Amino acid sequence: MITVEEATEQVLSRIEPLPAERVDLVDALGRVLAEPVVSDIDVAPFDNSAMDGYAVRAADVAGAGDDTPVTLEVLEHIPAGAWPGRTVGPGQASRIMTGAPMPPGADAVVMVERIRPGEAAGGPGGTVLICAPAAARENVRARAEEVREGETVLLSGETVGAAAIGLAASVGHAELVVRRRPRVAIVSTGDELVDVTEKPGPGKIRNSNSYTLAALVRLAGGEPHILGVARDTMDDTRALLSRASEFDLMVTTGGVSMGDFDVVKVVLEEIGELDFWKVAMRPGAPQTFGTIDGTPFFGLPGNPTSTMVGFEMFVRPVIRKMAGFTSLVRPRVLATLSHDVKKKPDRRYFLRSRITRRPEGGYSVAIAGNQSSALLTAMHRGNCLMSLPEGESFFAAGTEVMCIRLDMEEGTA
Amino acid sequence: MITVEEATEQVLSRIEPLPAERVDLVDALGRVLAEPVVSDIDVAPFDNSAMDGYAVRAADVAGAGDDTPVTLEVLEHIPAGAWPGRTVGPGQASRIMTGAPMPPGADAVVMVERIRPGEAAGGPGGTVLICAPAAARENVRARAEEVREGETVLLSGETVGAAAIGLAASVGHAELVVRRRPRVAIVSTGDELVDVTEKPGPGKIRNSNSYTLAALVRLAGGEPHILGVARDTMDDTRALLSRASEFDLMVTTGGVSMGDFDVVKVVLEEIGELDFWKVAMRPGAPQTFGTIDGTPFFGLPGNPTSTMVGFEMFVRPVIRKMAGFTSLVRPRVLATLSHDVKKKPDRRYFLRSRITRRPEGGYSVAIAGNQSSALLTAMHRGNCLMSLPEGESFFAAGTEVMCIRLDMEEGTA
Numbered sequence: 120m121i122t123v124e125e126a127t128e129q130v131l132s133r134i135e136p137l138p139a140e141r142v143d144l145v146d147a148l149g150r151v152l153a154e155p156v157v158s159d160i161d162v163a164p165f166d167n168s169a170m171d172g173y174a175v176r177a178a179d180v181a182g183a184g185d186d187t188p189v190t191l192e193v194l195e196h197i198p199a200g201a202w203p204g205r206t207v208g209p210g211q212a213s214r215i216m217t218g219a220p221m222p223p224g225a226d227a228v229v230m231v232e233r234i235r236p237g238e239a240a241g242g243p244g245g246t247v248l249i250c251a252p253a254a255a256r257e258n259v260r261a262r263a264e265e266v267r268e269g270e271t272v273l274l275s276g277e278t279v280g281a282a283a284i285g286l287a288a289s290v291g292h293a294e295l296v297v298r299r300r301p302r303v304a305i306v307s308t309g310d311e312l313v314d315v316t317e318k319p320g321p322g323k324i325r326n327s328n329s330y331t332l333a334a335l336v337r338l339a340g341g342e343p344h345i346l347g348v349a350r351d352t353m354d355d356t357r358a359l360l361s362r363a364s365e366f367d368l369m370v371t372t373g374g375v376s377m378g379d380f381d382v383v384k385v386v387l388e389e390i391g392e393l394d395f396w397k398v399a400m401r402p403g404a405p406q407t408f409g410t411i412d413g414t415p416f417f418g419l420p421g422n423p424t425s426t427m428v429g430f431e432m433f434v435r436p437v438i439r440k441m442a443g444f445t446s447l448v449r450p451r452v453l454a455t456l457s458h459d460v461k462k463k464p465d466r467r468y469f470l471r472s473r474i475t476r477r478p479e480g481g482y483s484v485a486i487a488g489n490q491s492s493a494l495l496t497a498m499h500r501g502n503c504l505m506s507l508p509e510g511e512s513f514f515a516a517g518t519e520v521m522c523i524r525l526d527m528e529e530g531t532a
Numbered sequence: 533m534i535t536v537e538e539a540t541e542q543v544l545s546r547i548e549p550l551p552a553e554r555v556d557l558v559d560a561l562g563r564v565l566a567e568p569v570v571s572d573i574d575v576a577p578f579d580n581s582a583m584d585g586y587a588v589r590a591a592d593v594a595g596a597g598d599d600t601p602v603t604l605e606v607l608e609h610i611p612a613g614a615w616p617g618r619t620v621g622p623g624q625a626s627r628i629m630t631g632a633p634m635p636p637g638a639d640a641v642v643m644v645e646r647i648r649p650g651e652a653a654g655g656p657g658g659t660v661l662i663c664a665p666a667a668a669r670e671n672v673r674a675r676a677e678e679v680r681e682g683e684t685v686l687l688s689g690e691t692v693g694a695a696a697i698g699l700a701a702s703v704g705h706a707e708l709v710v711r712r713r714p715r716v717a718i719v720s721t722g723d724e725l726v727d728v729t730e731k732p733g734p735g736k737i738r739n740s741n742s743y744t745l746a747a748l749v750r751l752a753g754g755e756p757h758i759l760g761v762a763r764d765t766m767d768d769t770r771a772l773l774s775r776a777s778e779f780d781l782m783v784t785t786g787g788v789s790m791g792d793f794d795v796v797k798v799v800l801e802e803i804g805e806l807d808f809w810k811v812a813m814r815p816g817a818p819q820t821f822g823t824i825d826g827t828p829f830f831g832l833p834g835n836p837t838s839t840m841v842g843f844e845m846f847v848r849p850v851i852r853k854m855a856g857f858t859s860l861v862r863p864r865v866l867a868t869l870s871h872d873v874k875k876k877p878d879r880r881y882f883l884r885s886r887i888t889r890r891p892e893g894g895y896s897v898a899i900a901g902n903q904s905s906a907l908l909t910a911m912h913r914g915n916c917l918m919s920l921p922e923g924e925s926f927f928a929a930g931t932e933v934m935c936i937r938l939d940m941e942e943g944t945a
Contacts, residue, residue: 144728145746145756162907164732169904198764200724202735218724218834220735265907272909281751282911285744285836288728289737289907311613311631315557315701319577322615322633324702331698333558338694343558351611422630423698475945482945491582494575494678494702496685498695502945526944532888532895532915 120399122509123432123467129394130408130433134415136443137299137367144288147279149340150297151443156273156283158290161263166221169258173212173234173247174225177255188235188248195243197222212247221259228258266290276445278530298443301341304366305332306359308349308374308383309421328372328426331495335430339438341368349374349383356386363391363411367441370434373421383407383418391416399466399509403429423495428469428504431525439529446530451506453519454482460505464512471497472505474522484522502526533812535922536845536880542807543821543846547828549856550712550780557700560692562753563710564856569686569696571703574676579634582671586625586647586660587638590668601648601661608656610635625660634672641671679703689858691943711856714754717779718745719772721762721787721796722834741785741839744908748843752851754781762787762796769799776804776824780854783847786834796820796831804829812879812922816842836908841882841917844938852942859943864919866932867897873918877925884910885918887935897935915939 121129139153168174175191183189191212194205203222207213213222221228229249239245266272272290273283279295287295312326313319326348333343344366349356351374360383363369374383384407387393391411397404403425407418415437419429436447454474462468473487487501503522507514514520524531534542552566581587588604596602604625607618616635620626626635634641642662652658679685685703686696692708700708725739726732739761746756757779762769764787773796776782787796797820800806804824810817816838820831828850832842849860867887875881886900900914916935920927927933937944 144743145750148747148750160732164737165734198724199722200735200764218737260904260906265902265905265909272907273912280912281744281747282840282908284747285740285840285908286912288740288743289836291728291731291738293728309612311611315704315706318704319573321578322613324577324631325704327698327701330557330701331694334561334694334697337558337561351613423702427695427698489678492678493673494685495695495698496678499686499693499699527940531939 120397120404120466123398123400126396126398126406127433127436131436131440131447134437134440137301137441139296140299141294141296144284144293144295147295147297148281148284150279150300152273152275152277152279152295153298153443154296155271155275156287156290156292156295158266158268158270158272160290161268162266162289163260163262163264165262167260168215168217168219168221168228169260170228170230171217172215172228172230172258173249174207174215174222174228175212175249175253176207176209176225177227177253177257179209180227180229180249180252183249183252185250188250190237190246190248193239193241193243193245193247194222212249214241214243214247226255226259227253229253230258276443278444298441301367301438301441303336303341303343303438304363304369305329305336305343305345306347306349306369306371308351308356308371310351312348327423328421331423331427332370332372332430335427335435336438339435340442340444341438351382353382353386356382357390360386360411361390363414363416366414368415368417368434368437369411370417370419370430372419372426374418387411387416387418400428400432401466401468404466406433408433422493424471424492424498427495427498431504444529449529450524450527450531451521452482452524454484454522456514456516456518456520457483457485458516460486460507460514462507462512464510467509468507469523470505470507471501472503472522473501474503474524482522484520533810533817533879536811536813539809539811539819540846540849544849544853544860547850547853550714550854552709553712554707554709557697557706557708560708560710561694561697563692563713565686565688565690565692565708566711566856567709568684568688569700569703569705569708571679571681571683571685573703574681575679575702576673576675576677578675580673581628581630581632581634581641582673583641583643584630585628585641585643585671586662587620587628587635587641588625588662588666589620589622589638590640590666590670592622593640593642593662593665596662596665598663601663603650603659603661606652606654606656606658606660607635625662627654627656627660639668639672640666642666643671689856691857711854714780714851714854716749716754716756716851717776717782718742718749718756718758719760719762719782719784721764721769721784723764725761740836741834744836744840745783745785745843748840748848749851752848753855753857754851764795766795766799769795770803773799773824774803776827776829779827781828781830781847781850782824783830783832783843785832785839787831800824800829800831813841813845814879814881817879819846821846835906837884837905837911840908840911844917857942862942863937863940863944864934865895865937867895867935869927869929869931869933870896870898871929873899873920873927875920875925877923880922881920882936883918883920884914885916885935886914887916887937895935897933
């Protein structure tokens with residue numbers, strides 16, 4: 120048996136990021152840039168006011184104060200989006216709004232809270248009383264202060280969040296070049312499976328894994344394609360598995376254990392390259408990795424919890440690497456066990472658990488329900504996987520254990 | 533001026549969760565259940581094997597061991613999905629796969645690792661050597677052990693994650709009843725705005741806020757609808773704002789400060805109910821809340837950073853409450869300042885910052901770039917808002933400050 124880390128490393132070493140595509144700005148959300156974003160303008164594009172107020176000559180208002188206001192002649196009103204028409208000379212000012220271009224002659228802005236309107240309510244042709252001094256360049260944002268035309272504002276490899284989208288829009292990008300979302304084919308296998316809309320007859324259970332996997336693929340940043348259920352015959356299994364090359368990745372569930380009727384392994388050996396492991400983990404020891412016509416292939420065990428844990432440990436990192444992410448590991452935190460846990464020492468255990476913040480600092484963790492459930496209840500109620508190492512068999516309440524945070528994205532501090 | 537908390541509370545008190553809708557199972561991902569999910573079956577639906585092995589009568593194998601194997605006659609092979617045809621009598625066994633129904637007569641399963649095949653390789657008509665005892669019910673999952681038909685497996689109000697989707701599929705739900713996603717209208721205002729595809733002329737800047745808001749709405753669980761740019765005229769602004777009732781929520785940016793050309797306020801007073809505040813926060817002090825034809829309305833300031841911070845503090849909780857979530861507050865953690873920070877004492881500051889985990893435990897935090905930027909660079913590079921309270925003006929390096937985690941979902945422990 121190999122360890123989880125060995126298996127993950129072995130898989131990831133064979134995966135490359137997918138090619139790039141050009142998408143509409145907002146559709147780039149959550150994806151990874153494959154090209155840098157370069158500005159086509161200076162930011163700010165012109166000297167402009169950082170405040171609503173009056174554009175003045177700093178020298179004119181050096182002595183201004185509440186009790187010693189300086190009266191200036193008001194030339195014009197410059198709203199945001201307009202262009203100034205007049206040059207501010209000695210003893211003059213122009214009313215100016217936030218973001219509006221500075222008029223020639225003026226070198227500072229006095230904010231509206233520090234003036235008193237004079238004649239004509241401080242409007243054009245009237246006067247304004249300046250009640251505070253202003254240093255040269257005060258409340259003025261200089262042209263190209265932040266970014267010069269041609270400068271890179273977002274790097275290739277960065278994830279596109281909401282702020283990146285705004286930033287890209289500001290510098291002229293209606294589209295972005297990002298890594299393609301991995302297209303993931305999902306196949307469930309087994310004669311015992313019936314559709315969710317059917318009531319299972321004797322010996323049958325519903326196919327839930329296809330839906331769980333579709334959700335997991337979407338959350339990982341991939342595009343799920345449910346291909347359906349392969350019955351336990353060579354023909355049926357071959358028919359679905361041979362479609363792998365239409366996709367970037369194929370994931371099946373069921374049919375890879377040591378059971379007699381598991382044909383996935385046999386078909387894989389026939390039409391692809393098989394790399395079968397037993398990973399030293401529970402749940403989900405038997406895992407298959409391989410390729411079909413060059414498309415990576417995962418055979419996850421059919422038990423719903425094993426499927427989810429296997430996806431989390433092996434498939435999610437692959438989808439993220441294909442999508443261009445470099446953070447491939449969920450955050451791990453230490454938490455104090457709130458009860459004893461026993462396990463067999465032969466392998467790593469991943470217990471579906473719930474971590475909570477303690478008022479006094481740090482975290483505590485407890486299992487989130489029946490661990491041998493055929494249902495995903497514990498997975499649903501939990502927010503982490505408690506990772507209990509190989510070689511040990513007893514963990515007393517109060518012990519610190521490592522928890523893999525399923526409620527946090529990779530790269531979260 | 534009112535505090536951020538007062539403003540948030542005032543807004544949220546007027547918001548109700550939206551009505552429910554029925555959606556396909558996988559489309560319910562990330563949404564909130566508006567009805568409980570009830571099982572239409574027993575789980576397990578029948579007594580079944582938890583292992584690949586042999587179904588036996590426990591009494592027959594009580595004395596079995598490696599050196600004292602018990603030889604049993606093998607009746608049949610029961611794969612998953614099949615139904616047993618034979619009753620296991622004394623001295624008999626049937627080969628059984630994980631998940632397959634227990635045959636009548638048998639009351640325990642001996643796993644395949646604890647047997648040796650006898651005649652006919654342990655297949656039907658042959659024999660098997662049992663090398664370990666089994667207690668009654670060992671490796672047998674009992675019918676209805678986990679869930680009885682009619683029992684609730686997911687509660688109304690719970691968020692639908694991947695595990696919930698699998699769970700719902702298992703108990704017969706191809707669709708789920710969830711809260712509707714809020715439809716959010718996005719309007720930017722200002723004569724100075726040009727489209728992202730245009731090169732801004734003198735005095736103009738690009739409309740980036742519409743795109744940032746669309747991304748933020750999507751991340752919050754809403755459905756963004758960009759309505760376009762309202763010019764600074766009554767007619768243009770009225771035309772767009774009067775469309776509010778087509779949506780669940782309207783958000784505008786720009787046009788609500790104290791500037792002379794801000795017509796949003798005037799139009800709102802004319803066609804809706806206006807509730808204008810100055811919130812004691814920076815960035816983003818002037819915020820408008822109100823209703824137009826009963827649709828909640830937010831007027832956020834036009835500066836891109838103020839827009840984002842205003843959205844985060846006021847609009848995101850509203851979208852989440854409408855979508856049915858009960859956790860409306862981002863996680864907050866204490867972090868040690870890695871440099872001095874000065875501020876004015878008059879109001880709360882939200883500094884765009886980057887929090888990192890310290891190897892020795894806990895977190896440290898530093899601002900993520902130029903805080904007065906016209907661009908969203910600091911917001912892009914940061915992962916939190918450092919929240920510095922009213923009434924204080926200096927925070928020395930080493931001080932513990934509260935950080936609002938923008939990289940974590942509400943409700944994360």
